[in-house]
Amino acid sequence: MANVIHTVFSAFILQVAYVSFSISSAQTQNTVVFQPSFLTTTGPTVSAYLIGNISGVSLNLRTVSPSNTTGSSGPPSCIAESTQWTITSEPLGKTALRVQLKLNKELRLCGENDTNTDCCPGPLCYLGTLQVSACVDGAPQASLLVRARIHALLFPANAGSDNKTVIPNQVYQPLGPCPCDLTLRVCDVRCCCDKDCSNEDLKLFASHCLPGPFGGQVSPAPDYQCSVQSSENSPDWYPFLCVISPPENNPYLGLFYQGDTISPRPGPSFQSPILSAPVAVNVYIQGSPILTLKNQYFTIPQKGFGQCVNNAPVAFLKDFKVDCMTLLRSCPTASPLQTLPTHLSITLNNGLGGDVSVDLTDEVATDLSPFISKRDAVASTDERVVCENVTLALDYKFYWKGNGITGITLTRTVGTIAFNGSVTLTTKYSAVFLNGGVMVEPRSGNPGYQVGRPVIAGILDTLGNNTGSVQRTSINIWKPVSDGLCSTAEKKPVLFGENSTSGCQLPISQQNLTQCDLLRETITTLQSALITATYVAKSGDPDLFSISDWVNISLIPVATLNSSTAVEDTTSTCYGIPSHQQIRVWSLNNGVVDGKPQKEIRALQVSYGLSTWRLDCGGGDVSPCVDPEETQLFPITSSVTFIDIPINTEPPKTRFQINFxxxxxxxxxxxxxxxxxxxxxxxxxxxxxxxxxxxxxxxxxxxxxxxxxxxxxxxxxxxxxxxx
The missing domain is CATH 1.20.5 (Single alpha-helices involved in coiled-coils or other helix-helix interfaces)
Incomplete structure (x- = not known):
């Protein structure tokens, strides 16, 4: 807590504009002026500007009496006096001079036995008026008056601390009657009961203390207390309705507990202690980082925030597969493009109190097309670069059981790259976790779906013994990339609880619009490829061998929609194009586990929105309507909408309850x-x-x-x- 020292100035932008205007005025008159010519300061530093012909100007400082500060202070003097202020100047071009005054005095209060005369004897440390004169050849040209009123800085008696006051358990330790004392060993502003505040501190806010119990002030007894009203002025009903209660029994009893403390004592036990089984060190759980024997993170290049990170920790039971692009102009010499067997065949903590080593296998890539995407050649053949044993891919397989890792295999793919100038290299990194020999499928919740996890779908796989299992798959929507065309578009899975709309563009020509049936069939095939599943999982952790954990996907065929809205096609116009695929998911909140709502999918419906496609030849572009092979882009979209089913656990109301x-x-x-x-x-x-x-x-x-x-x-x- 300190008295904030500040200097009163005009707004900086307005001052700069005003100074610029004064410069032009002073140059025309070939004189010098102070801008501003009068200042009031409450801080130890003050600045002004001297505008005009500043060549040969000297500055002199003296102290004047307060009576001379009303209006003009009399003629300025070029005779300097000894003051507690230091004057400095800084030229700003050829027609402006920045003048600064600084007080050479400590702004702290003097102690009782303080022998240093440089401190402040009272709260008002300095009061006076200064005059700065601009002289040329001993003759004054302009003057500046500065009225200074500066108070001393108040510092806390003890050093400040960022730690907050720790409120103890009030059953074993009383809190005390000062709840506004929030900072340890520091005076809190307006907290008059704070023991850390000195008398000087309290004088600053003695009349502005925090009111009520939270400020440490006991509130008066309420009117309904029997002890407040006397028998003389009390009404007739008062003895029957007043409240008899001690003052300590109030809503703030827990904040101002002043009773006796209770010492906790361990109770006697007549049972023999039960020895628990030893817990394995560094047990892995899903999502925890895999560690080396030196308790360091085991890292593999991965993607983060859209960029490849070379040293990203590997999480237990978290599969990933990424591609990283690197522009090469010379042969790589460091990891991860140049790796040694000793760097890859390392020993890790298996999570069961032991260790496990990485089993390395090398493969040589003969076809480099999956790894080289672009070459920039130069004219000279002397700059041809050949790089051998470049690491192109690292594929890890982690075998696990329980909370530990039983084995790790690594397949490293290397190859020789030759290029002129530069080449764009795509390296591939992957990690899969296998339980025995089966790849672990990630869950979308346990048991209910969690927001942001993929919706699990499946296809019924009928076995020979009349028992069926569900082959897991996903429900997708469009994911446009690069040019946004459907030929290059990818698919992205539907995430639970996240509504989304995406699409791509399909080039259509006049010749295509003459074959509407073929066009509708093509669009239907493209849209149907997004959803190949026939079932959707009710929960985020379904049983693949229990059909009761799955729900049939309701699909409204395109033929049904076309039959209901049958319109005859015309030349260059096709009706009933299933250009929009709509996915609706109905979910229900099925309780809460560990504070997280468990949602369950009750139904999923796939329908199509029909549109009419015709060429647009307006705006002066008639080439698509003239040239049968000229194309226009038409959008194909897909969207997903999640609908919450409301829960109504109350019995239905009767007609009397509704109307009366x-x-x-x-x-x-x-x-x-x-x-x-x-x-x-x-x-x-x-x-x-x-x-x-x-x-x-x-x-x-x-x-x-x-x-x-x-x-x-x-x-x-x-x-x-x-x-x-």
Missing amino acids: TEYDCNRNDVCWPELAFPITKYYTGEPYSQSLAKGIILVFFFIMASVLGTPWRQIRQAWSGAAL
Whole structure:
């Protein structure tokens, strides 16, 4: 906590514009002026500008009396005086000079026995007015007045700490009556009960302390306390309705606990201790990094944020397959393009307390077309480069059982690359985890689907013994790449809970539009290739041998849609083109496991949106309509939409509940049934018999107070006066 020192200036951008205007004015008059000519500062540093013909100008500083600061301060003087300020100047071109004043004095308060006279004797450290004169040949040309009012800096008595106050368990350790003391060994602003605040600190915010209990101030007792009202001014009903409660019993009891502490003691045990089995060191779980014997990450080149990372950790039970592109202008000399058997045949921690070594096998690639994508040749043949034993691919197979790795095999593919100039090399890296000899299929949840995981689909594979299993596959949508054409487009799996729309473009000519049946069949084939499955898994971890874990995919054929909207094709126009594939997934929340909702797929429907394709020859481009082989691009799209099925666990409402709302407490502001809540069956604070008895006694007291109170006494007095 410190007094913030700041200097009052005009806005910088406006000042620069004003200085530029003053420069042009001063140059025309061949004089010098200060801009601004009067300043007020509360900081130890202040700056101004001297504008005009600054050649041969000298600056002089002196202290003037405050009476001379109203309006003009009299004629400036070229006689310098000794002050606590230092004046410096910096030329800004040929017509401007930046003048800066700095106070040579410490801005800390003097201690009680402080012998240093350079400190501040009081909170107001400096008060005075300075005059800066610009002189040429001993004659003053312009003057600047600076009024300074500077306060001392206040530092905390103890060194600050970034640690926050640790609130202990209030059962064993009292918290104390100062909840606004949030920072350890530092004075908190406006916290008047903070013991770290000195008297000087408290003077700064003594009148602005935090109010209420959180500021350490005890709130006054409420009006409903029996101890607040006296018998003189209390109403007649007060003795029956006031509350008798000690002041310590308030909503802030847990924050201001001041009772005795309890020392925890271990209780006696008559059972013999149970010795647990030894736990294996560094047990692997799904997603944990694989370690070497030196507890370092085992790394393989992988992709991260769209780029290849050479030293990326390998996660247990996480398969991957990536391609990395590298531009070569010379032969590589370092990993991962140049690898040695000693660097690859390493020993890893198997997760079961032992180790496992990598078994390396080399293969030589004779066909380099999958690895070389582009060559940039030069005219000279003398620059031909030949690189031998370049690592083209690293394929790892991890064999696992339980929480450990039982074996690792690595197939390294090497080859010889020859090129002129440069070549773009594509290297391939992969890792698969095999349980025995079967590749592990990644799950999309356990058991329910998790958002962002692939939707699992399957095809029924009927075996010879009349038992069937499901062959796992995926549901895909379009993934356009490079030019966005359908011929180069790829597929991407549908991710659970993520709505998506994508597509590609298909070049169509006038000749294609004359064969509409063939065109519809071609588009249908392209769209059907995205979804080859007939089943979809209900959960994210289905059983491949249990058909009850799967749901049939509902497919609306294109022929059905065309028959319902049959329109005869015309020349250069085709109707009923299934250009849009719509996937709808209905899911249901089936509970929560470890705080994560478990969602289940109940239905999946695939339908098609039909469109009409015709060539557009407007805008001056008539070539597609003239040339039968000229093409135009038509979009083919696919989308997926996830629909949540609402859960309604309440019984259906009767007609009386729907229409009659007078006594419905959930839909009516006034709830009459809750008027006698303590004596109804809904009140469970105490036995029903006791609450009924107390309610009857309370009603009796109300009747007695009404009969014996002031209204009846006044009636009896009026009756007696009338009788007399």
